[in-house]
Amino acid sequence: MDIIELLESAALLVPEETATANDVTARDVWDCLAHDDWQTALNLMEECGDGQPLPATLWEQLAAAAEQLCLWRSAAWCRWRAAEARNGMVRAELTLRPAAEARRSTPIAGHGVLRPMWDIGNLSPTGGVSVSIAGLWIEDVPILEPGGRATVRLVPLSPSHWRHVEAGQRITMHEDRTVAGTALVLEARPPARRAGP
Template sequence: MDVPELLRQAAGELPAWLPRADLDEYLAVHEWELALDVLLDRGDDYPATTSFFRTLEDAAHRMKLERSAAWCAWRRREVLHGVIRAELRLVPGARRGPIPGAGQVRPLWDIGLVTPAGEPELAVALIWVEYAPDLPPGGAGSVRLAPLTAVRWHHLLPGDPITMYEQRPVAGTATITEAVFPAGPGRR
């Protein structure tokens, strides 16, 4: 299947009442990257399935848009496990290099869980930096988190503080801004 077919297939998975004129126009003039962007925006605005994001990921790979492909894979995971967004502030001096934006750093987080011995039970989550290619040392910004075990994070609510560790001491602090989890098996 070629790129325009993949994009049309993904568009077919969205609600029929959504306007398609802009998408059809982009496809007609071979503006596939713009068509992909339109579909990603619609997938963020309206409930989309894992199949929708998998199809867009395939199209992005074929266009050699690797960050877009990684974003599609990330969004597919969020459909299954939920969305966790936070405002993260890195502690100055805690790290030398920036946090790459596309889900490549997997630190430990204190999310309020406690071991039977009373110690913090840390949890692992990948970081996707929103609205920027990375988060500089000592910087702050919006992030999305992808926990390795999402169910352990289901107690979190907007406003909850969490703490990031890469080593000791603390590497960053964050405040949850959105935590939406699927109710059950849901859409696949």
């Protein structure tokens, strides 16, 4: 499948019937494709996912198209969004502890590389803290310095551990036994429903 077929098939999955006058629709994407503006079409498709959750298959197709265009950050973002569709997503305002107070003395890369542990309120069978792992994507900035603050997106490794997490809840990030940062949950979305029986 070539890049145009990927973008065309992805464009067909955009729920045009739910679009408002200001929303990007499949028609907008088709207009870009008709003028061979593939990068803009890809960018429009990425924006479509900020409203109603879109299926993982759409994000995987967009990632493949981005790779063919050598748009590596877009490809990583689309693969991340596919993981969000499969596993759910938590958005939170994360504040890292300053370097003088924590083990981390270097910035965190912002694009899904780090998979820290999180205390989200689960307990072990013995009553102690049980941490859960989630990948971390930092919105709007490429890195987060120690002591810094940013909005982050978390993709749970085990979605069932995160079912109780909701907006307004405080959670803590760990890279070892010590607290590396604290976060206020802004939004929690469960995995997207899969099509079929």
